[in-house]
Amino acid sequence: MSDETPQAGDLLVRIGAIVFLVGALATLVTVLPLFLGTRPLPWEFYWVSMLMGAGFLLAGAGVVRSAAAQRRQAEAATAAAPPASPSPSAR
Incomplete structure (x- = not known):
């Protein structure tokens, strides 16, 4: 069992x-x-037999959803970070 928290598209990937x-x-x-x-x-x-393709599409949608959620998290973390001060050597 993993101790990671479930991400946005994990359930779709598993069902797919x-x-x-x-x-x-x-x-x-x-x-x-x-x-x-x-x-x-x-x-x-x-x-x-056509469920193979449907499962592939479901798993792909889960991967896209997970990637979008990670991207939103990264953008939110970047926006919340304070601006970097210029280094003394840059003067």
Whole structure:
């Protein structure tokens, strides 16, 4: 278990990874009959395979959201910092 605080897009990344893995498993199960020479699976399995792309998009949205939150934090920290005084050697 990590002791880091959850960031803005962490939940989206985790959900996206789970959805991606479900889609990848469905893709594997859908393609397997082609190699084994058995009857193809029903068309519903092909639709479930599309979850791979949906999971990838969800995880990507989570990464973008997390990056945007980190950028806002960095800008807020920079704006709150006092201006640097000129060094004596700069005179």
